[in-house]
Amino acid sequence: MVGVDKWKVWGSVVEVDVTETAALPEAAALIAGVIDEVESLCDIHRGDAEIHAVNLSQGAPVKVSRRMSALLRSALWVARMTDGAVNPLTSELADDDLVPPVHPSPSFLDVQIDDDVVFAPWGASFDITDTAKADTVDRAADLVARELECGAAVRIGDVIATAGHCPAGGWQIPVPGDGEIELPNGTAMATAFAPTATEPSVAAESAADTEWDAVTVIANDALWAYGAGVAALDRGIGAIRWIEQHELRARFVDRSGRVHTTKSW
Template sequence: MIGSSRWREWGRDVVLAVTEPRALRQAEEIVRSAIGMSEAACDLRRGDAELHAVNLGQGVPVRVTPRLAALLRSAMRAARMTNGAVTPVGDRVDTESIPPVHPAPSYLDVRIEDGTVLAPWGASLDIDETARADTTDYGAALAADSLECGVLLRIGDTAATAGTRPAGGWQVALPGSDDVELPAGTAIASRSAADPGEDSWRVVTVVAPDAVWADAAALTALHCEIGAVAWLEQYGLAARLVDRQGRVHTTAAWPDACAA
């Protein structure tokens, strides 16, 4: 038997499921706290978000909390794995403030050492999307470890599992299709294009060992057009891609039973 709850937080629908219904209330408290910590650390819509101090540093090292440091490391990992396709350096780069002899800043210029972060001069870090994925992993693992039960946490279109697997497995809905079984200890993320081009994908769904990698890979593949399947295959990722005509394409690692 599975206990579940849903609410809206951090601009996304949140779904929480646990294998021990009696632990649901405690699990929800843990997850709400985890989301609150992450939101306070990096939600740039908040005037008190900790990330503002990093962006104002402009080349000066800034001490940060362990939570923001962890979120920034996840953002940097996503950038490295996607060769900068997913990057913490936002579009709001102040090119006018950068001396002509300096190149435009990139994720390669961001430094994180212990609890200190240095954002390059002229850059503005924005890690909202990778932070939500990281928090999905973090919240699920924290609740599962604390309550010794199986947990599935979904924030928006990204879900992560931790702890024991329920009878019948974790069932996660695919956009516009049936459910897919998500193995315990893995994550799944979907990315959609509002107006896909002729050679673009409408939806890309990726299963990976963690939510940060699943989300970053799905977003990267969404914009890879005809090279998306090959790009996903080189990492051995299980993925399902829907083109603008509604045709389904899958990587070799995607289970046949879940391909449609």
């Protein structure tokens, strides 16, 4: 019997499913500890978060913790893989008006990490919250499976990863608006949603920016599933071919509510 626990932290719903019910309290504690660590590093709303040291460096090299370095590397990897659709630099704080003319607009391509030393261009400001959560889903699922010797499915928001052995009948994971799908053990799934807006002008602009209302991607890890989903929203009608070129499984819902899937879905 699968044991399930849910709670909310860092602005997202967290869920853990384990194949051994007796392991559920310890699994929840392990996951909470992993999330607390990452939140203390990356939550830009916390004054003591380590990410602020990077954002305040303004062109000077700064030494960060090993975990912070790994999270930044993950964010930069996703940015490169998605051609910047998932950008670790915040657009609000990297506005051209805030950068003196002698400095070019900062880009994630200009960020360098050497061991645990980060060098970011002047004017760069990081917000890696979403990629850090996806990275944490992968890490948490692997940790629970390894430490407690059971199967685990861990979800933060709309990103889920599985590890260890699967329950009888496999991992049956809800797909937004379409029942459930059996998620292969050791893989991950993420759903990206197009932005919504209440003001007609903003809603029209959002509708023009994407062909899709939602994209669900299955990949070998949660970080790539999340990044590919966001990139697919950004690529419009060409997203299906792009997803298939990367040998991923995906389900698309267009603005009219019609469902499209890759051949492998």
